[in-house]
Amino acid sequence: MTEQWQPAASIGNLKRRAQLINNIRSFFAERGVMEVETPSISRYPTLDLHLESFGVNIDSDLPPRYLITSPEYHMKRLIAAGSGSIYQICKSFRCDEVGAHHNPEFTILEWYRVGWNHLQLMEEIEGLMMQIMGTGKATRTSYREIFRSLLQLDPLEFEHKEFKTLCQKLGAKPPQDLLSESASKDECLNYLMGSYIEPQLGRDNPVFVCDFPASQASLSRIHKTDPRLSTRFEVYYKGIELGNGFYELTDAGVQEKRFRETNTLREQMGKARLHPDRSFLAALEQGMPDCAGVAMGLDRMLMLAMGQDKIERVMSFTWNGS
Amino acid sequence: MYDTNEFRKGLKVEIDGHPYIMVEHQFVKPGKGQAFTRVKLKSLLSGNVIDRTYRSGEKLEKADITETEMQFLYMADNVYNFMDNSSYEQYELQEDQIGDAWKWLQENMNVEVVLYKGNAVSVTVPNFVVLEVEFCEPGLKGDTATNTTKPATLVTGAEVQVPLFVNQNEKIKVDTRTGVYVERVK
Incomplete structure (x- = not known):
């Protein structure tokens, strides 16, 4: 058998990719956002319920190191040190994520706007997508609104039996663990989001889904006026999630508490506790200025900009051919 | 056992004592939520398609399925008889297990018979077969147009739309996946 050596993407697509990345750099240069580079290998793993960092063993006598799942922690350390608004285009690594829109090693476009909130940042994301991907005007909706309008379910107030009834109505076959009374409500919502909402979002133009439930706040701050909601948002285009952003949490105490809660949930799922x-x-303790930030899947953005349906069409080599 | 990251099209798996072939699979990771893989599975017995969703790391049983090249011997009393070309062992398929394949089965033709736990459950005919036209209206001399057609009955009893120039007792090539006439074979 002959060894497969050819790239996954055509050379033409790689040329287009290079050109679009240049355009992104110009976009930020014109706006005075500084490009930075931060480590790919970190002393700490990402502490998230559903993200797994690759471990790197340098020497069995030394503590393990980890490949980043996003440059977020390091970029926030730069902001705390007074960098001002910054952006980065870098590789990130996530275990077990392989599919038409996933590759365990992928490229992130991540940026932070110091002194801005998430609403201002969304304007800029919209502008970037229009300029780089040629999209039209985006629409904005809320997490609650989108569940109510598409599935007639209130994500902030529902009983598990309503989830089961909805699944029956949809003819849905969710993973077994979600059928149990004790299933996590957030995972029920995640399942519905991934299966029945996301594929319908942004058919013509990008859609921002704002105000994720506080229980899914991740690294965003909670709404001052409604503690059930967070300032986390996601942006979708052509049924694909392209980015996730926050009006960033700056409170070290709250951040530490979220890490602890995440570790408790990880333990309940039979996963290892991780070092914060x-x-x-x-x-954060020393003080990070108010800012809004977003991480976007660059390969997916380029895939859609080039009218492709698999990220491998815009990546030189993929997981299975690396 | 197959792990979710081994899922691919064509995988033959067993669920609740029933064999299926995977026709579609999709990895889904909703935002910051838990990932899952959505699959479509086609029953190897009934042909029905079902949807299932699995968490990463869940495993599916491998189905005891083999495909063997066999010769179609004959049909009698709605039972189709096949013979394994290497072991000479004979297998039977009932009319409902044959499905649409009856249209293209001719005695002595080589086909793929699917065995589940040692029993024949279905048959796959070649993508293209050459069969004789048993009956059709006479051909129009000089009419080589292929866009106007007429029905023709093949020796197997199947009816196929053929161009007007095709005559009775001539052989034609048919695409069995679509049932469409391809060309006349001399």
């Missing part, structure tokens, strides 16, 4: 990133927490 002490350097990141120390930076």
